[in-house]
Amino acid sequence: MPRFSIVTTCKGRLHHLKDSLPRFLKQRDTEVIVVDYDCPDGTGDYVRRVHPEAKVVSVADAPVFNISHARNLGAAAATGEWLAFLDADVMVAPNMFQRIAAMLSAPGNKAQQRKYFRFQSGMLSLFGSCLVRQEDFRAVQGYDAVIQGYGGEDNDLYARLERNKVARGRLDAKLVEACLDHGQEERVQFFKRKSVPDSIRINTAYRVVKLALLEQYGVPELPEAMRQSLYVLVRRSVKSALRSGLTSFRLALPLPALHGHMPFSEWEAKRELVLQLTLKQTATEAEIKSGRGLQKFLRQ
Known part of the structure; x- marks a missing residue:
């Protein structure tokens, strides 16, 4: 072997x-x-x-x-x-x-x-x-x-x-x-999305959000169905923000309820993870398109 x-x-x-x-x-x-x-x-x-x-x-x-x-x-x-x-x-x-x-x-x-x-x-x-x-x-x-x-x-x-x-x-x-x-x-010849900057922005945002959820759930990876839904949500949020000329967006994601004894039954506790993502521009669009700033951009 x-x-x-x-x-x-x-x-x-x-x-x-x-x-x-x-x-x-x-x-x-x-x-x-x-x-x-x-x-x-x-x-x-x-x-x-x-x-x-x-x-x-x-x-x-x-x-x-x-x-x-x-x-x-x-x-x-x-x-x-x-x-x-x-x-x-x-x-x-x-x-x-x-x-x-x-x-x-x-x-x-x-x-x-x-x-x-x-x-x-x-x-x-x-x-x-x-x-x-x-x-x-x-x-x-x-x-x-x-x-x-x-x-x-x-x-x-x-x-x-x-x-x-x-x-x-x-x-x-x-x-x-x-x-x-x-x-x-x-x-990018065989990808649906031909824009490298758009792909990196979407995929980086998805990674940040997913890692935050992994910390909350304490698991090495999320179930595939959850990841698929999360990717769609993040992709739509990023594209919507960019179309509107915004450099940030906010996501609120539901989390499982806390287990254990609730001392007062009148109260119900729900949890959510709230993230504010802000785009850090490390290279100009002209640099990225020309290839000069692609390596710098990919490191963000």
């Missing part, structure tokens, strides 16, 4: 995967899972034919890309102790996982087993790449597939891992030699 499982997803990125996949497959003590998410390029057929040593997970009839769902499917097929989520445009160093294995064996990391790892890098394509122990990933129920559009699903996972007492560790950016270049249009 391999120690590491590389999970990479593909929808319209076969031209990138042809360069990155051979590097993934040469890594020591790893298996590689490629998720063909209804890729129009026939990624699954290509990988089975040219690289049969890779595992292929195929999804049909999915014209809209859901990267969280794709990654969760890849993770479900993995057998390694550690899951490495790497995008198809990431060109890893030849000895990447040999170096990671040595890092994990270092005294400091051995003493603190519950960590997940992210890259120390400003490269946009590495924002969503991470290394996480499979048992910790499953404990928080993986990525939230309710999240739609570009960006935010990675930070949602990281926040829930940290709530579950999994500390953040750092991966050396030199473990990656390059990220293959592509434009913003290619990033």
